[in-house]
Amino acid sequence: MKTVVYAKGDGIGPEIMDATIDILKAAGVKLNFEEIEIGKKAYERGIMNGIPKESWDKILEHKVLLKAPITTPQGGGYKSLNVTLRKTLGLFANVRPCKSMAPFVASRHPQMDVVVIRENEEDLYAGIEHQQTAEVVQCLKLITRPGTEKIVRYAFEYAKAYGRKKVTCFVKDNIMKQTDGLFHKIFKEIAAEYPEIESDHIIIDIGAARIADTPEMFDVVVMPNLYGDVVSDITAQLSGSVGLAGSSNIGQKVSMFEAIHGSAPDIAGKDIANPSALINASVMMLNHLGDCKSAEKIHNAWLRTIEDGIHTADIYHADSKEKVGTRKFAEAVIARLGLKPEKLNEVSYDKMTPIKLPEYIREIEKREEKKLVGVDVFIDHPSFKPEQLAEALRAFNDEKLSLSMITNRGVKVWPEGFDETFCTDHWRCRFDQTNGKAVESKDVAKLLCRLAEGELDAIKTENLYTFNGERGYSLGQGQG
Numbered sequence: 262m263k264t265v266v267y268a269k270g271d272g273i274g275p276e277i278m279d280a281t282i283d284i285l286k287a288a289g290v291k292l293n294f295e296e297i298e299i300g301k302k303a304y305e306r307g308i309m310n311g312i313p314k315e316s317w318d319k320i321l322e323h324k325v326l327l328k329a330p331i332t333t334p335q336g337g338g339y340k341s342l343n344v345t346l347r348k349t350l351g352l353f354a355n356v357r358p359c360k361s362m363a364p365f366v367a368s369r370h371p372q373m374d375v376v377v378i379r380e381n382e383e384d385l386y387a388g389i390e391h392q393q394t395a396e397v398v399q400c401l402k403l404i405t406r407p408g409t410e411k412i413v414r415y416a417f418e419y420a421k422a423y424g425r426k427k428v429t430c431f432v433k434d435n436i437m438k439q440t441d442g443l444f445h446k447i448f449k450e451i452a453a454e455y456p457e458i459e460s461d462h463i464i465i466d467i468g469a470a471r472i473a474d475t476p477e478m479f480d481v482v483v484m485p486n487l488y489g490d491v492v493s494d495i496t497a498q499l500s501g502s503v504g505l506a507g508s509s510n511i512g513q514k515v516s517m518f519e520a521i522h523g524s525a526p527d528i529a530g531k532d533i534a535n536p537s538a539l540i541n542a543s544v545m546m547l548n549h550l551g552d553c554k555s556a557e558k559i560h561n562a563w564l565r566t567i568e569d570g571i572h573t574a575d576i577y578h579a580d581s582k583e584k585v586g587t588r589k590f591a592e593a594v595i596a597r598l599g600l601k602p603e604k605l606n607e608v609s610y611d612k613m614t615p616i617k618l619p620e621y622i623r624e625i626e627k628r629e630e631k632k633l634v635g636v637d638v639f640i641d642h643p644s645f646k647p648e649q650l651a652e653a654l655r656a657f658n659d660e661k662l663s664l665s666m667i668t669n670r671g672v673k674v675w676p677e678g679f680d681e682t683f684c685t686d687h688w689r690c691r692f693d694q695t696n697g698k699a700v701e702s703k704d705v706a707k708l709l710c711r712l713a714e715g716e717l718d719a720i721k722t723e724n725l726y727t728f729n730g731e732r733g734y735s736l737g738q739g740q741g
């Protein structure tokens with residue numbers, strides 16, 4: 262029999278986990294449950310990421326984790342347990358379905374039924390940050406072809422498995438032409454492989470506004486990590502309570518299922534927390550494990566409980582029938598196992614095909630031709646004017662590399678800048694090929710040596726490449 266590892270977590274975690282495990286057992290699921298310790302107690306024992314070795318071993322052995330929320334300690338060099346689990350275990354897809362249950366749960370959007378699929382490993386969450394000058398810090402936004410192919414393909418496979426009609430991509434590629442541009446380009450490539458599913462894209466700012474205003478326009482939405490983090494909280498809140506939405510974190514080998522809310526320390530230990538989000542996460546887990554019958558049974562019993570007006574305090578309203586605590590809510594779901602909702606749509610998972618997990622196959626022979634054509638050197642200088650800096654830098658031109666542009670915070674300030682542009686101490690100085698002559702990496706190294714000898718503080722460089730002849734870097738704002 263398959264073993265599922267579970268962690269009771271912190272705050273309301275133990276209460277909602279007990280309720281969920283009771284329901285799973287009452288539904289007769291054919292699973293062993295093994296508890297592991299992660300979170301506050303582990304942090305207090307000095308384990309900086311909150312995950313003891315024995316717990317890692319169990320997760321790696323059994324590969325499925327049902328996790329209650331954790332209280333993340335503030336400061337002190339502690340690492341986020343959630344980010345550690347997601348990135349270390351390669352949990353690339355974060356799936357958050359949010360559906361309105363109006364009129365049984367108050368919601369301004371009775372037709373809402375959205376699934377947010379968030380890339381879970383990269384983007385600004387790569388956590389690569391540096392202070393470079395007294396005035397400027399930087400966070401690297403990494404969007405990769407493998408990461409994007411996997412998440413986008415997973416979104417279409419999810420739509421196929423759950424009979425969804427449309428997948429929408431949220432990006433900001435009008436501004437971030439390289440990073441979000443790659444995400445959008447790959448979305449279009451992969452959408453073409455699924456002609457039976459409608460696809461479109463929307464710029465994230467108007468997309469977030471529309472999803473808050475008319476979520477019924479959307480079906481499955483897929484996006485890079487940070488946008489997905491924000492948008493999925495919006496959709497969870499719109500469905501009535503953060504206490505309702507479950508999520509899955511899917512990897513090639515390991516998967517983790519959890520509530521989207523936190524450990525709610527303000528209501529911990531009072532038997533008033535809504536266990537629905539973790540119950541819904543366990544339904545996602547059962548579908549993932551292929552036990553669609555049990556998933557359907559629990560989900561329908563839960564819908565019937567909500568429909569019967571048995572509500573925890575967070576969703577209780579004038580038309581509710583009974584206000585219950587965490588334990589009583591679980592008992593009510595158990596009493597309805599085998600029943601279906603009468604007014605809400607019942608769920609049916611028996612015809613569901615398993616979601617095909619996308620494999621990324623690196624095709625070495627198809628790699629694009631990469632050519633070095635210049636370098637951006639970032640200089641720390643607090644008092645230069647652009648003209649002065651250009652004057653100083655032009656002395657370092659040689660027969661391979663010549664200064665062509667200076668920007669400050671991305672805006673071109675030389676040649677022909679504007680006096681009005683505000684400048685910091687962080688200058689991006691672009692050196693292009695002199696008269697189109699081929700550049701090698703040793704030419705860049707030589708330039709850096711000359712700058713160092715000239716006592717210019719080069720804090721970082723970015724090589725400029727073309728790939729199959731296409732520019733692989735952005736122009737300065739105001740350039741071109």
Ligand code: NAD
Pocket residue numbers: 273329330331332333334343503504519520521522523524525526527528533534535536537538575
């Ligand atoms: P939170 O989600 O814990 O609470 C926000 C509000 O929602 C609170 O008023 C809380 O009472 C309410 N709430 C949350 N879950 C509820 C439920 N099931 N039933 C009824 N009401 C519920 O967010 P927070 O207060 O910002 O964070 C608390 C702690 O949780 C922090 O330490 C944070 O780092 C952690 N956290 C953990 C996870 C996770 O483990 N996946 C996710 C988010 C936050």
